[in-house]
Amino acid sequence: xxxxxxxxxxxxxxxxxxxxxxxxxxxxxxxxxxxxxxxxxxxxxxxxxxxxxxxxxxxxxxxxxxxxxxxxxxxxxxxxxxxxxxxxxxxxxxxxxxxxxxxxxxxxxxxxxxxxxxxxxxxxxxxxxxxxxxxxxxxxxxxxxxxxxxxxxxxxxxxxxxxxxxxxxxxxxxxxxxxxxxxxxxxxxxxxxxxxxxxxxxxxxxxxxxxxxxxxxxxxxxxxxxxxxxxxxxxxxxxxxxxxxxxxxxxxxxxxxxxxxxxxxxxxxxxxxxxxxxxxxxxxxxxxxxxxxxxxxxxxxxxxxxxxxxxxxxxxxxxxxxxxxxxx
Amino acid sequence: xxxxxxxxxxxxxxxxxxxxxxxxxxxxxxxxxxxxxxxxxxxxxxxxxxxxxxxxxxxxxxxxxxxxxxxxxxxxxxxxxxxxxxxxxxxxxxxxxxxxxxxxxxxxxxxxxxxxxxxxxxxxxxxxxxxxxxxxxxxxxxxxxxxxxxxxxxxxxxxxxxxxxxxxxxxxxxxxxxxxxxxxxxxxxxxxxxxxxxxxxxxxxxxxxxxxxxxxxxxxxxxxxxxxxxxxxxxxxxxxxxxxxxxxxxxxxxxxxxxxxxxxxxxxxxxxxxxxxxxx
Ligand SMILES: Cc1cc2nc3c(=O)[nH]c(=O)nc-3n(C[C@H](O)[C@H](O)[C@H](O)COP(=O)(O)OP(=O)(O)OC[C@H]3O[C@@H](n4cnc5c(N)ncnc54)[C@H](O)[C@@H]3O)c2cc1C
Ligand SMILES: Nc1ncnc2c1ncn2[C@@H]1O[C@H](COP(=O)(O)O)[C@@H](O)[C@H]1O
Numbered sequence: 001x002x003x004x005x006x007x008x009x010x011x012x013x014x015x016x017x018x019x020x021x022x023x024x025x026x027x028x029x030x031x032x033x034x035x036x037x038x039x040x041x042x043x044x045x046x047x048x049x050x051x052x053x054x055x056x057x058x059x060x061x062x063x064x065x066x067x068x069x070x071x072x073x074x075x076x077x078x079x080x081x082x083x084x085x086x087x088x089x090x091x092x093x094x095x096x097x098x099x100x101x102x103x104x105x106x107x108x109x110x111x112x113x114x115x116x117x118x119x120x121x122x123x124x125x126x127x128x129x130x131x132x133x134x135x136x137x138x139x140x141x142x143x144x145x146x147x148x149x150x151x152x153x154x155x156x157x158x159x160x161x162x163x164x165x166x167x168x169x170x171x172x173x174x175x176x177x178x179x180x181x182x183x184x185x186x187x188x189x190x191x192x193x194x195x196x197x198x199x200x201x202x203x204x205x206x207x208x209x210x211x212x213x214x215x216x217x218x219x220x221x222x223x224x225x226x227x228x229x230x231x232x233x234x235x236x237x238x239x240x241x242x243x244x245x246x247x248x249x250x251x252x253x254x255x256x257x258x259x260x261x262x263x264x265x266x267x268x269x270x271x272x273x274x275x276x277x278x279x280x281x282x283x284x285x286x287x288x289x290x291x292x293x294x295x296x297x298x299x300x301x302x303x304x305x306x307x308x309x310x311x312x313x314x315x316x317x318x319x320x321x322x323x324x325x326x327x328x
Numbered sequence: 329x330x331x332x333x334x335x336x337x338x339x340x341x342x343x344x345x346x347x348x349x350x351x352x353x354x355x356x357x358x359x360x361x362x363x364x365x366x367x368x369x370x371x372x373x374x375x376x377x378x379x380x381x382x383x384x385x386x387x388x389x390x391x392x393x394x395x396x397x398x399x400x401x402x403x404x405x406x407x408x409x410x411x412x413x414x415x416x417x418x419x420x421x422x423x424x425x426x427x428x429x430x431x432x433x434x435x436x437x438x439x440x441x442x443x444x445x446x447x448x449x450x451x452x453x454x455x456x457x458x459x460x461x462x463x464x465x466x467x468x469x470x471x472x473x474x475x476x477x478x479x480x481x482x483x484x485x486x487x488x489x490x491x492x493x494x495x496x497x498x499x500x501x502x503x504x505x506x507x508x509x510x511x512x513x514x515x516x517x518x519x520x521x522x523x524x525x526x527x528x529x530x531x532x533x534x535x536x537x538x539x540x541x542x543x544x545x546x547x548x549x550x551x552x553x554x555x556x557x558x559x560x561x562x563x564x565x566x567x568x569x570x571x572x573x574x575x576x577x578x579x580x581x582x583x584x585x586x587x588x589x590x591x592x593x594x595x596x597x598x599x600x601x602x603x604x605x606x607x608x
Contacts, residue, residue: 110489135482193521251520251522304585308591
């Protein structure tokens with residue numbers, strides 16, 4: 001078995017995703033430990049190969065480019081089939097990000113290779129023939145140490161756990177033919193509705209401003225958006241109470257059944273701090289809570305709490321952040 | 329609804345806040361459905377690690393159907409009710425304690441249940457998928473449903489693996505499902521976007537939240553469930569190559585700190601964010 005590692009270079013609608021760079025960065029750690037190369041595999045419509053340079057800059061020795069009109073939208077059957085066929089030529093591991101797409105691809109690839117998958121890892125190390133990994137389970141309340149003895153190892157890494165690192169390698173691209181006809185897949189993605197281009201994804205934003213039912217009505221989310229805009233590098237999140245009521249889209253929900261995030265700064269506005277919500281954000285580096293009830297559980301995890309009316313405090317905070325940003 | 333960012337509403341599929349019932353616009357097809365369900369502890373507690381260091385201490389824990397599997401059971405029941413025909417079976421791999429979980433699903437309206445008996449808690453998704461696939465293979469199911477992930481071991485792998493083992497098309501983490509003839513039409517949520525996907529039946533799907541809130545069993549349902557068939561067979565698990573070496577609780581965050589009340593503390597907050605947390 002070779003010591004090379006195949007990394008999934010996720011793209012969407014022709015754009016390279018940060019998940020791709022995270023997968024390459026994580027793959028690099030395994031390749032370095034076992035003296036192998038990182039090969040990044042990139043799927044897309046013709047033209048997608050232009051991202052090879054970025055992958056090389058982050059540690060890909062080689063970029064395998066699979067260009068075909070059948071990859072204009074995600075095409076999980078053809079992607080997994082092509083990856084599994086390539087893995088057959090001998091790889092130590094396959095690594096992808098535990099994004100919506102990565103989590104869809106990894107188990108398909110693993111099953112084709114007849115191996116288990118270790119998902120959503122936050123750390124791992126190569127120990128001889130095994131890969132020993134840390135995996136959060138029980139809604140993030142328990143950390144499991146797993147040892148994966150199957151080869152090749154199929155892994156997905158939690159978004160944000162392996163920050164993309166510049167680490168220039170050749171990154172030379174090589175065309176790879178799809179295994180089978182991508183147009184013949186039974187599963188067909190007929191539409192990918194892109195989010196607002198200006199919107200930072202929750203998984204990628206260094207700052208998240210989140211609102212809960214304490215904001216009283218959907219219109220007051222304007223205050224949350226204003227604060228996010230003042231930071232400039234912030235995304236807006238929400239509790240399930242709010243997404244259930246249709247104040248915010250489901251995709252913005254943070255928590256056990258929503259997104260798991262760990263930004264540098266998480267500002268919780270009018271959020272009680274139910275455990276299902278905490279499950280999605282308690283690993284944030286700094287947490288600020290604004291709540292009018294000083295007994296609210298969110299204050300137990302907040303580094304900085306302000307007791308008071310979020311509707312009053314948010315505009316003042318927005319102005320103060322604007323000033324702080326302006327003065328550098 | 330006001331401004332909804334990151335999502336267009338031009339699609340024929342309803343917005344994710346609609347219930348599954350509303351999203352089925354035509355009378356549905358008659359399907360034979362299997363739902364794989366896992367028994368997991370209620371997460372609403374502070375876990376303790378058992379003396380073995382490899383499991384949570386189960387003392388005082390309550391157990392139920394894993395969250396996403398509950399949504400899958402509900403979605404399956406709604407498909408059957410819509411067609412007023414068809415069958416829903418549930419399958420769980422585990423020790424005899426899973427019989428309670430299977431009965432609960434039958435009290436919600438599921439027709440029959442299969443326990444694949446295995447004591448111990450496997451974490452190797454490929455091994456689990458192999459055992460489930462062996463049971464599902466000759467079942468003649470039109471639709472096989474899973475949760476998007478189990479809420480305890482949380483690998484989100486078993487559903488897609490079973491599909492591969494059975495050679496069936498698979499769509500994961502769906503938040504909407506409707507049928508046009510024998511084509512399933514689905515929606516998957518991505519980070520800040522979504523996909524519309526279709527595939528022919530028979531198929532495997534894994535269910536995300538938002539598709540259908542599980543119903544509570546009625547008293548009548550609970551009585552009826554006692555008479556429904558629950559079959560027990562040994563699980564055929566292959567060798568496991570993913571092992572759980574240890575479990576630990578994550579480091580506690582340092583205790584929270586309230587810095588003051590009202591808008592007057594904003595300057596102090598901004599100073600702390602700048603000088604102490606260095607995030608501004
Ligand atoms: C299986 C399951 C899964 C779940 N998954 C999730 C999940 O993924 N994410 C999630 O978020 N929830 C989830 N929940 C729901 C969760 O239990 C809580 O109900 C939810 O998080 C509460 O949202 P909230 O804090 O916005 O609302 P509330 O709990 O109603 O809290 C509102 C808070 O606002 C404060 N407040 C009121 N007015 C003001 C004001 N003017 N200024 C400042 N503060 C004010 C109140 O003091 C209160 O603390 C789940 C629940 C279950 C059962
Ligand atoms: N022991 C089990 N018995 C039955 N179904 C299971 C079992 N483990 C996992 N599943 C199914 O597979 C899904 C994904 O599980 P996982 O890959 O563990 O996250 C779950 O939501 C269940 O539908």
